[in-house]
Amino acid sequence: MRMVDLIEKKRDGQALTKEEIEFIIQEYTADKIPDYQMSAFLMAVFYEDMTDEEIVALTLAMANSGEKIDLSSIHGIKVDKHSTGGVGDTTTLVLAPLVASVGVPVAKMSGRGLGYTGGTLDKLESIPGFKIELSDHAFIEEVNKNKVAVIGQSGDLAPADKKLYALRDVTATVDSIPLIASSIMSKKIAAGADAIVLDVTTGEGAFMKNLKDARRLSHMMVRIGELAKRKTMAVISDMSQPLGQAIGNSLEVIEAIETLQGRGPADLLEMCYVLGSQMVVLGQKAETLEEARDLLEKAISSGAAFETFQRMIKNQDGDETICQHPEQLLTAQFEIELPAKTSGVVTKLVANEIGIAAMLLGAGRQTKEAAIDHSVGLKLHKKVGEKVEKGEPLLTIYSNSQQNEQVEELLYENIHIGPSADKPTLIHEIIT
Numbered sequence: 536m537r538m539v540d541l542i543e544k545k546r547d548g549q550a551l552t553k554e555e556i557e558f559i560i561q562e563y564t565a566d567k568i569p570d571y572q573m574s575a576f577l578m579a580v581f582y583e584d585m586t587d588e589e590i591v592a593l594t595l596a597m598a599n600s601g602e603k604i605d606l607s608s609i610h611g612i613k614v615d616k617h618s619t620g621g622v623g624d625t626t627t628l629v630l631a632p633l634v635a636s637v638g639v640p641v642a643k644m645s646g647r648g649l650g651y652t653g654g655t656l657d658k659l660e661s662i663p664g665f666k667i668e669l670s671d672h673a674f675i676e677e678v679n680k681n682k683v684a685v686i687g688q689s690g691d692l693a694p695a696d697k698k699l700y701a702l703r704d705v706t707a708t709v710d711s712i713p714l715i716a717s718s719i720m721s722k723k724i725a726a727g728a729d730a731i732v733l734d735v736t737t738g739e740g741a742f743m744k745n746l747k748d749a750r751r752l753s754h755m756m757v758r759i760g761e762l763a764k765r766k767t768m769a770v771i772s773d774m775s776q777p778l779g780q781a782i783g784n785s786l787e788v789i790e791a792i793e794t795l796q797g798r799g800p801a802d803l804l805e806m807c808y809v810l811g812s813q814m815v816v817l818g819q820k821a822e823t824l825e826e827a828r829d830l831l832e833k834a835i836s837s838g839a840a841f842e843t844f845q846r847m848i849k850n851q852d853g854d855e856t857i858c859q860h861p862e863q864l865l866t867a868q869f870e871i872e873l874p875a876k877t878s879g880v881v882t883k884l885v886a887n888e889i890g891i892a893a894m895l896l897g898a899g900r901q902t903k904e905a906a907i908d909h910s911v912g913l914k915l916h917k918k919v920g921e922k923v924e925k926g927e928p929l930l931t932i933y934s935n936s937q938q939n940e941q942v943e944e945l946l947y948e949n950i951h952i953g954p955s956a957d958k959p960t961l962i963h964e965i966i967t
């Protein structure tokens with residue numbers, strides 16, 4: 536087989552065979568296909584798309600390109616959750632211990648953030664001492680004991696995806712639904728869970744800017760999962776405004792603690808109940824979604840979910856005193872309230888731009904190597920659909936710099952106040 540012939544075949548709109556796709560992924564991972572040929576191929580996929588059969592072959596070839604995690608020694612049905620990214624998306628920090636507290640084992644591998652989308656690992660690392668690296672053995676033991684552990688993704692998980700993603704990033708081929716679907720699902724399949732719940736975010740703060748694309752991506756990923764013999768379902772959720780109130784690493788840990796104590800923002804808690812109910816049913820700890828939700832609500836009100844979180848922090852060497860005294864994590868030098876310039880109703884909080892404001896404060900990375908400032912970020916006091924009086928604080932900026940004009944300007948540009956607005960729909964659709 537020659538790569539140039541395969542590029543030509545895709546360029547001319549024909550479907551590749553499974554063997555041809557496996558050849559491309561194996562040879563590219565082994566550095567035997569140069570980036571310039573792979574770039575041309577990716578652009579051909581971008582324009583000519585792929586059939587379902589091609590996408591499944593691509594996903595499995597990528598999943599098989601490196602280490603595959605064997606979770607079979609964890610008791611019970613392992614359910615993984617993945618979000619396609621958002622702003623202030625604190626879900627995993629709440630959901631993992633919540634679902635674990637009703638008996639569903641959660642062996643979660645998370646990633647770091649890049650750009651305005653935060654990563655769960657960065658958030659957890661704002662807890663002093665918290666260890667995100669565990670040996671496979673310790674990871675599995677931890678999940679068997681406490682039902683939950685959240686660690687960093689192993690370096691050799693789907694290496695083909697790592698290489699391809701870096702190339703897509705610089706060749707304008709990230710925004711391709713078959714390439715996104717195969718990228719996400721290859722890592723989920725290699726990570727070894729029996730069932731997968733996907734949170735496909737849509738809106739300004741997400742990869743999928745509209746519902747039509749979110750639907751296509753969801754259907755495609757669910758189909759890939761089923762063909763790879765993993766029970767898979769997708770929830771299409773709103774990311775037109777940030778989720779919850781906190782955006783920034785330690786601020787989101789505090790938000791997670793409050794939510795696990797039943798005092799968190801309503802949208803974040805609802806998101807956790809919706810995703811969590813699906814996970815509990817897939818994990819066969821409840822027969823219906825209603826029954827599952829009931830279990831989760833009880834785990835919050837009884838304190839069981841919060842206790843599971845505390846044990847997770849302790850077992851992964853984190854400073855558990857932050858659970859009783861989360862204010863210890865508020866270490867930014869300056870807290871600045873941003874007052875509303877007019878009275879009215881918040882009509883828009885443009886999620887990606889608000890995410891960029893948090894990134895400029897230091898909460899996110901502008902390049903892969905950049906360091907993160909865990910202490911900085913934003914806390915929203917008003918969300919879309921809420922009334923505000925002129926002079927009332929819209930949000931609080933947590934900063935380690937006295938110069939925040941650029942951030943303030945960006946925030947004012949992206950918080951719209953008008954005569955009226957409805958609260959956005961949080962959950963658009965559920966796809967099974």
Ligand code: URA
Nearest residue numbers: 714715716718719742
């Ligand atoms: N997230 C991924 O892991 N891969 C993509 O291609 C897009 C989002």
Ligand code: CA
Nearest residue numbers: 623778779781
């Ligand atoms: Ca949040």
